[in-house]
Structure formats: structure tokens, C-alpha cells
Amino acid sequence: MSDSLKYFKSLNNIRTLRAIAREMPLESLQEIHDKFNTVVDERREDENQARAQLEAHSQKIAKYIKLLEGEGLSLDDIVTAKTPSKTSNRTKRAAxxxxxxxxxxxxxxxxxxxxxxxxxxxxxxxxxxxxxxxxxx
Structure with missing residues (x-):
């Protein structure tokens, strides 16, 4: 585990945070608070974008599954369908x-x-x- 990650895990303890806060000026704490909120907001936005992309992807998949069912096909029909390959038509030459x-x-x-x-x-x-x-x- 990296040192910075160990440091942040220790900041998850309320007693540790209170001890650090007692030793710092209030202005510094407010600056840290603002920066931390910015980082949390950015992370939250990233999570929301990832969730939206996943939802859009799921909707596309559902759209095509519905289209296939409308044509009388199932997803299994597509997955199991074999395409002819060049190697399958070849015969093995004699030794x-x-x-x-x-x-x-x-x-x-x-x-x-x-x-x-x-x-x-x-x-x-x-x-x-x-x-x-x-x-x-």
C-alpha cells in the first residue's frame, strides 16, 4: 500500500482528524476543507458520468434486443450463428x-x-x- 494511501486511511479516523485540527490554524483548515470538497465534487461528477454512460450503453443493448425480437430472432441465435471460415473448407493434406x-x-x-x-x-x-x-x- 502506498504511503499516501496509508496517510488518507488514518484521516478516516475522527480522533486523528481532531488531533490534527487542534494543531492547525482555522484558515488552513478551511482551505483544506474547500479543496477536499472540490475533489469530492469532481469524483462525484466522474461517477455520475460513468453511470450515465453505462445507462446509455444498456439502453442501446435493450434497443437492439427488442429489434432482434421484432425480427423473430433471439440473442442466442446471433451468438450461436456460425460464419463460414476459409479454414473450415480446407482438407488436410496427406502426410x-x-x-x-x-x-x-x-x-x-x-x-x-x-x-x-x-x-x-x-x-x-x-x-x-x-x-x-x-x-x-
Missing amino acids: RPAKFQYKDENGEIKTWTGQGRTPAVIKKALGEGKDMDDFLI
């Missing part, structure tokens, strides 16, 4: 057949289609002078 075969570090035989990243074992063998034809199935 490509393996073209290359190699043994990994554990001695297991693995295959590779020739697409994507070259397996480390094949890359190392190519660096040592082997040819890709050596790995053909």
Missing part, C-alpha cells in the same frame, strides 16, 4: 512419404521426408563428406 532413412545417436532407425529442418545426424554426416543419396530409402 508426405519418407524419402530418407538414418540412425540416430541411440541407434534407432528414423525417417525424414526431406522437408523441414535437416536432422542433426544427417547434417553432421553431410559435413563429414557423405552424400544425401546415402540416406535414400
